[in-house]
Amino acid sequence: MSSASEPKSAEAENQDGGPSVVREYYFIVNSISILVIIVCSYILLKRRFAKPTGMSSEPQLPKMRKDMTIEELRKYDGTQPDGRVLVAVNGWIFDATRGRRFYGPGGPYATFGGRDASRGLATFSVTSTDDKYDDLSDLNSIQMDSVKEWEAQFREKYDLVGRLLKPGEEPTNYDDSEFEDTLTESSNSSMDKKDN
Ligand code: HEM
Numbered sequence: 020m021s022s023a024s025e026p027k028s029a030e031a032e033n034q035d036g037g038p039s040v041v042r043e044y045y046f047i048v049n050s051i052s053i054l055v056i057i058v059c060s061y062i063l064l065k066r067r068f069a070k071p072t073g074m075s076s077e078p079q080l081p082k083m084r085k086d087m088t089i090e091e092l093r094k095y096d097g098t099q100p101d102g103r104v105l106v107a108v109n110g111w112i113f114d115a116t117r118g119r120r121f122y123g124p125g126g127p128y129a130t131f132g133g134r135d136a137s138r139g140l141a142t143f144s145v146t147s148t149d150d151k152y153d154d155l156s157d158l159n160s161i162q163m164d165s166v167k168e169w170e171a172q173f174r175e176k177y178d179l180v181g182r183l184l185k186p187g188e189e190p191t192n193y194d195d196s197e198f199e200d201t202l203t204e205s206s207n208s209s210m211d212k213k214d215n
Pocket of ligand 1: 145
C-alpha cells in the first residue's frame with residue numbers, strides 16, 4: 020500500500036494523465052516547430068542559391084530606418100503604391116519587400132504583412148492577429164525559442180528597419196552614422212530581449 024506522500028510511479032503518472040502527458044505534448048509541439056522551421060529554411064536556402072543574382076523583379080525601394088508603433092506598421096502591408104512590406108518579429112521590424120510573394124496581398128503569409136508576426140510564427144497560425152501591441156509574455160519557452168529562431172531567419176534575409184515600439188515608448192532618432200552601431204548593439208542583446 021502506498022502513502023499519499025510517496026512519489027507516483029511513471030506508470031501511475033501515465034494513468035492519471037500527469038506530467039508524462041505534458042512532456043509528450045511539449046515534445047510533439049517542439050518537434051513540429053523544429054520541422055516547420057527546417058523545411059521552410061531548407062526550401063528558402065535552396066531557392067536563394069539556385070537563383071541567379073541580379074534577376075530579382077522585386078521593387079528596389081530606398082532603405083528605411085525607423086522605429087514604429089504597431090499602428091504605424093499596419094500601413095506597410097504591401098497595399099501602398101510603393102508596395103513596401105514590413106514584418107515585425109520579436110520586437111524588431113524587418114523590410115520584407117523582397118518577400119512580397121509571401122507577405123504581400125494574396126500571399127500565403129499576407130496576414131503577417133504590416134503586422135507583428137511573432138505570435139503567429141510561434142503558434143503556427145496564419146490567421147489574422149490582434150492590432151494591439153503584444154508583449155508575448157504568455158508564450159512558453161518553446162514558443163519563445165521558435166520566435167527567436169524566426170527572428171534569426173529574418174535577420175539573415177531582410178533589412179532591419181527598427182524597433183517595434185511599446186505603447187508610450189519613444190522612437191530612436193537614427194542618423195546615418197549612429198544607425199549601424201545602434202542596430203549592431205541591439206542585435207547582440209536582442210536574442211534575450213523577451214526573456215526578461
Ligand atoms: C505544412 C506546412 C507548411 C508548408 C508545406 C510550408 C511551406 C513553405 C515553403 C515552400 C516556403 C518557401 C516558399 C518559397 O520559397 O517560395 C515557406 C516559407 C515560409 N513559411 Fe512555411 N510552410 C508551412 C507552414 C508554415 C507555418 C505554419 C508558418 C507560420 C505560421 C510558416 C511560415 C513561413 C514563413 C515565415 C516562410 C518564410 C517566408 C520568407 O522567406 O520570408 N510556414 N513555407
